Amino acid sequence: MNKDFIKMGLELIKKADAAYLTTIDENGFPSTRAMLNLKNAVQFPKLVDFMSQYDEDFTLFFTTNTSSIKVSQILNNARVAVYYCDPETWHGVMCQGEIEIVQDKDIKHAIWQNGWTMYYPQGKDSEDYAILKLKPAYIKSYYQFQQNDLKL
Amino acid sequence: MNKDFIKMGLELIKKADAAYLTTIDENGFPSTRAMLNLKNAVQFPKLVDFMSQYDEDFTLFFTTNTSSIKVSQILNNARVAVYYCDPETWHGVMCQGEIEIVQDKDIKHAIWQNGWTMYYPQGKDSEDYAILKLKPAYIKSYYQFQQNDLKL
Numbered sequence: 074m075n076k077d078f079i080k081m082g083l084e085l086i087k088k089a090d091a092a093y094l095t096t097i098d099e100n101g102f103p104s105t106r107a108m109l110n111l112k113n114a115v116q117f118p119k120l121v122d123f124m125s126q127y128d129e130d131f132t133l134f135f136t137t138n139t140s141s142i143k144v145s146q147i148l149n150n151a152r153v154a155v156y157y158c159d160p161e162t163w164h165g166v167m168c169q170g171e172i173e174i175v176q177d178k179d180i181k182h183a184i185w186q187n188g189w190t191m192y193y194p195q196g197k198d199s200e201d202y203a204i205l206k207l208k209p210a211y212i213k214s215y216y217q218f219q220q221n222d223l224k225l
Numbered sequence: 226m227n228k229d230f231i232k233m234g235l236e237l238i239k240k241a242d243a244a245y246l247t248t249i250d251e252n253g254f255p256s257t258r259a260m261l262n263l264k265n266a267v268q269f270p271k272l273v274d275f276m277s278q279y280d281e282d283f284t285l286f287f288t289t290n291t292s293s294i295k296v297s298q299i300l301n302n303a304r305v306a307v308y309y310c311d312p313e314t315w316h317g318v319m320c321q322g323e324i325e326i327v328q329d330k331d332i333k334h335a336i337w338q339n340g341w342t343m344y345y346p347q348g349k350d351s352e353d354y355a356i357l358k359l360k361p362a363y364i365k366s367y368y369q370f371q372q373n374d375l376k377l
Contacts, residue, residue: 090312090313091310091312091315093257093308095306095308097253097255101249101304102321102322102363103255103305103306104319104365105245105257105319107310107367152255154247154255154257156257158259160242161242163243169255
């Protein structure tokens with residue numbers, strides 16, 4: 074059971090159009106927004122090798138602006154959920170844990186994509202280019218009226 | 226600006242494949258899952274008239290099982306976010322507030338759909354048939370690098 078759940082979960086994560094990241098805001102309310110799904114193999118073919126290293130423990134990476142509200146929310150409360158969903162089949166996977174802001178330049182450079190000067194005009198060493206890393210402590214999947222979960 | 230934001234937000238909500246509801250769990254972590262989007266006019270044509278009454282203040286309804294984990298999470302902490310997204314255009318709308326469990330039988334009966342005996346075998350008076358109601362206190366939209374928000 075767990076084997077299928079992990080296999081199907083990774084498959085969903087690698088094809089989902091977007092990742093929905095929920096932080097907790099300064100008033101204690103959840104706050105959700107869509108994020109680039111850097112594990113999507115079609116959207117980010119150059120990241121497949123890098124991201125695959127982290128398949129085993131479902132570690133996820135996201136790019137954002139250091140100046141964004143979500144970063145200040147995370148500095149205040151690191152507890153997040155990331156949700157992936159295929160609305161056609163209602164297969165959903167939630168990854169929950171404490172998210173980190175990556176300081177390691179090697180990781181930041183490895184994830185950088187050429188087109189991102191649109192978001193970070195000063196490039197991969199821009200102070201406003203931030204990478205978030207989530208090594209989930211808990212994963213829950215929803216599929217065909219069944220819920221399965223896994224503590225990592 | 227606000228007028229377009231409201232108009233576009235309602236349009237998105239009425240066509241989104243699913244709604245992503247995030248509660249806060251017993252450990253203080255956000256917990257997200259897909260919900261039926263009862264405002265989707267194609268998926269729920271019989272609910273269009275009922276739901277349209279609530280367009281002005283973006284009030285949302287969801288159906289769930291009284292026995293579900295999310296209901297116990299809501300009884301413990303009513304703060305939620307609901308997110309709608311079109312991943313093709315990256316248009317997203319988040320509705321945030323305190324969600325209620327509806328006791329009013331007229332509302333529960335008005336929302337009931339014939340096919341739902343699949344979820345609630347005992348029908349619209351089943352104790353396990355619960356309706357959740359969110360009258361958002363805060364709405365935030367994401368579109369084309371712009372964020373707009375509205376306090377209600």
